[in-house]
Amino acid sequence: MTNRYIVDTTLRDGEQSPGIAFSIREKITIAKTLDTLGVARIEAGTPAMGREECRAFEKIKLTCQQAKIIGWNRMNRSDISQSIGCGADIIHVCVPASDLLIREKLRTTRSQVLKTLSACAAAIHAEKRELTIGLEDASRADWDFVVLLIETAQQLGATTLRFSDTVGIMSPSLCKATISRIPDNIDIEVHMHNDLGMAVANSIQGLRCGAKYVDTTLFGIGERAGNCNLEHLLIATQGQLDFGINLDELQWHQADLKPIIYKNNPGRMPDRISAH
Amino acid sequence: MAKLLKANKRKRGRQMVTIIDRTLTTFNTSGMTGQDLNHFCDLLFTCGVNKIELTPDLVNRLNFPLTAAGLKQWLGERRFFLTRILPESLASAGPGTKEPKALWKLEPNELVEKNIPVGKLHSCHHQKIRITGLEDLMTRDYSEVFKALLDSGIDTLDLCPGNHHHCATAIALEWLSAGGQSISCGFANHHHFPPLEEVLMGLKLSQPDLFTGDLSVLSELRDLYEKLSGQPVGKMKAIIGTDIFKVESGIHVDGVLKNPNTYEPFSPQSVGNQREIVLGKHSGRQSLLYKLNDSQLSESAAHSILKHIKFRCTQLGRNLSDRELRTLAREVQNDKQIYC
Numbered sequence: 092m093t094n095r096y097i098v099d100t101t102l103r104d105g106e107q108s109p110g111i112a113f114s115i116r117e118k119i120t121i122a123k124t125l126d127t128l129g130v131a132r133i134e135a136g137t138p139a140m141g142r143e144e145c146r147a148f149e150k151i152k153l154t155c156q157q158a159k160i161i162g163w164n165r166m167n168r169s170d171i172s173q174s175i176g177c178g179a180d181i182i183h184v185c186v187p188a189s190d191l192l193i194r195e196k197l198r199t200t201r202s203q204v205l206k207t208l209s210a211c212a213a214a215i216h217a218e219k220r221e222l223t224i225g226l227e228d229a230s231r232a233d234w235d236f237v238v239l240l241i242e243t244a245q246q247l248g249a250t251t252l253r254f255s256d257t258v259g260i261m262s263p264s265l266c267k268a269t270i271s272r273i274p275d276n277i278d279i280e281v282h283m284h285n286d287l288g289m290a291v292a293n294s295i296q297g298l299r300c301g302a303k304y305v306d307t308t309l310f311g312i313g314e315r316a317g318n319c320n321l322e323h324l325l326i327a328t329q330g331q332l333d334f335g336i337n338l339d340e341l342q343w344h345q346a347d348l349k350p351i352i353y354k355n356n357p358g359r360m361p362d363r364i365s366a367h
Numbered sequence: 368m369a370k371l372l373k374a375n376k377r378k379r380g381r382q383m384v385t386i387i388d389r390t391l392t393t394f395n396t397s398g399m400t401g402q403d404l405n406h407f408c409d410l411l412f413t414c415g416v417n418k419i420e421l422t423p424d425l426v427n428r429l430n431f432p433l434t435a436a437g438l439k440q441w442l443g444e445r446r447f448f449l450t451r452i453l454p455e456s457l458a459s460a461g462p463g464t465k466e467p468k469a470l471w472k473l474e475p476n477e478l479v480e481k482n483i484p485v486g487k488l489h490s491c492h493h494q495k496i497r498i499t500g501l502e503d504l505m506t507r508d509y510s511e512v513f514k515a516l517l518d519s520g521i522d523t524l525d526l527c528p529g530n531h532h533h534c535a536t537a538i539a540l541e542w543l544s545a546g547g548q549s550i551s552c553g554f555a556n557h558h559h560f561p562p563l564e565e566v567l568m569g570l571k572l573s574q575p576d577l578f579t580g581d582l583s584v585l586s587e588l589r590d591l592y593e594k595l596s597g598q599p600v601g602k603m604k605a606i607i608g609t610d611i612f613k614v615e616s617g618i619h620v621d622g623v624l625k626n627p628n629t630y631e632p633f634s635p636q637s638v639g640n641q642r643e644i645v646l647g648k649h650s651g652r653q654s655l656l657y658k659l660n661d662s663q664l665s666e667s668a669a670h671s672i673l674k675h676i677k678f679r680c681t682q683l684g685r686n687l688s689d690r691e692l693r694t695l696a697r698e699v700q701n702d703k704q705i706y707c
Contacts, residue, residue: 106649109686110685191628195628259632262537262544264544287572287632292505292537293537315612315631327505332506354684
């Protein structure tokens with residue numbers, strides 16, 4: 092069986108799901124469980140959100156024994172300083188890759204994106220932290236710019252490149268064709284959303300085509316229709332891919348975490364038929 | 368990326384495919400009224416289904432005129448497909464004529480279901496086959512499997528992959544992309560068939576010029592499905608979940624308010640839903656200004672209100688309602704006036 096690694100983003104992208112909000116104690120409980128299960132990397136939050144998030148982050152860092160803790164950041168020096176200050180093992184910088192996001196959301200240009208990214212990378216290396224770079228909305232980006240961003244990521248010393256299907260529009264064949272084209276001199280991580288119900292299938296294709304890491308959340312929580320569901324991914328890849336996580340143990344622990352994750356949102360619980 | 372999408376489209380060619388819905392075959396239909404049944408079928412056809420699979424019992428409830436006049440014996444225990452026909456005479460009416468309402472007709476379902484290894488297909492003598500199972504296809508070289516199926520010489524080949532591995536939509540769409548002509552689905556992952564709404568949206572996004580269904584009826588179909596099946600649909604269910612267009616995080620609200628395409632793969636209206644900006648732990652200033660409709664709110668007041676919102680939402684584990692927000696905003700601003 093091939094070894095691959097889970098990057099769990101329940102505490103960052105998962106918590107961004109409307110109506111889901113964790114207290115510090117709840118975040119620590121979830122992180123501790125993920126660490127015990129064998130999750131390789133835990134994206135514990137966005138320290139730039141404020142003091143509470145930083146406190147949670149610091150405690151998670153102290154609690155987890157195995158997993159590396161990722162701090163998620165916009166392409167912004169002040170956000171990055173917060174993550175460094177919280178003691179994150181990995182500083183992840185999210186870079187809008189599609190012209191749609193660059194033009195409409197950031198109201199900037201491709202060249203400015205590259206400049207800002209370089210400045211962010213320098214700040215991270217100055218503090219001797221591991222840098223990973225995420226290409227937001229890569230599935231709708233111009234391929235030439237994606238290639239330029241990948242080359243830049245390598246030059247800037249990023250250890251991992253996250254390829255994000257931010258609005259969940261990819262198909263398995265498109266995933267295969269795309270991920271296979273990324274040069275193998277940087278570790279690839281795939282981040283798939285479930286808008287068309289294909290997050291698990293797309294993640295599998297990404298992994299089969301060379302991705303070393305895959306992003307998941309507990310119960311598949313996340314924006315809109317959610318992210319790749321960890322349990323579903325393990326079910327679908329049983330006997331084929333080894334993430335170092337036992338499915339039975341995950342299901343056992345998920346039962347305990349369900350009341351924390353859904354609190355006052357029983358309508359969102361996945362035991363309803365057809366929840367993602 | 369756009370080049371790749373175009374290449375896939377070229378490969379697929381311009382062909383119409385058959386979408387079969389099987390939802391009704393697994394319902395407990397004892398309490399279902401004829402009106403609801405008719406409405407459900409009508410909505411399925413509207414959203415792009417070509418054939419609806421029915422049991423003899425359901426056929427009886429549709430009140431076809433011939434049923435009472437001896438069709439019952441012909442029906443027997445077999446299953447049927449309900450399809451739509453547009454009478455040519457009406458369809459070819461001149462410009463300005465009101466579009467004719469399609470008529471329904473029955474045809475026998477002659478598909479034989481097989482859950483067998485693809486390699487053994489050559490031993491099948493049936494010329495109309497529905498392949499079921501294939502749950503683990505995504506972890507195998509599925510394009511080779513599809514090639515073997517398409518080269519098997521079988522006349523009519525329908526695929527109904529199981530969804531126990533949560534990959535049925537992907538398998539269905541890849542099958543059609545590879546040249547498959549027929550796929551069987553169930554609404555809202557019913558009975559672990561490929562979720563109909565996901566397959567239809569996948570087709571709409573990949574073949575917008577060929578897809579003729581109207582997916583804006585999906586919300587109505589969901590409500591009727593919940594009533595008929597007695598099973599609630601998950602609020603985050605892809606395509607039809609009631610909450611999938613709620614936006615909370617500051618980054619996403621900022622993007623969506625500038626241009627909804629930034630964080631929406633398709634418009635809420637296209638599936639009969641609505642976008643809603645909600646306030647919670649991850650809200651930013653833009654969301655607050657939008658919700659309070661108050662562009663004059665000072666930086667410090669906004670910061671203070673947001674702090675309270677984040678605290679309350681973390682405690683409650685849910686979003687704040689508009690009423691709760693107004694109360695909280697009033698209280699925070701009053702406090703500021705008293706203590707500042």
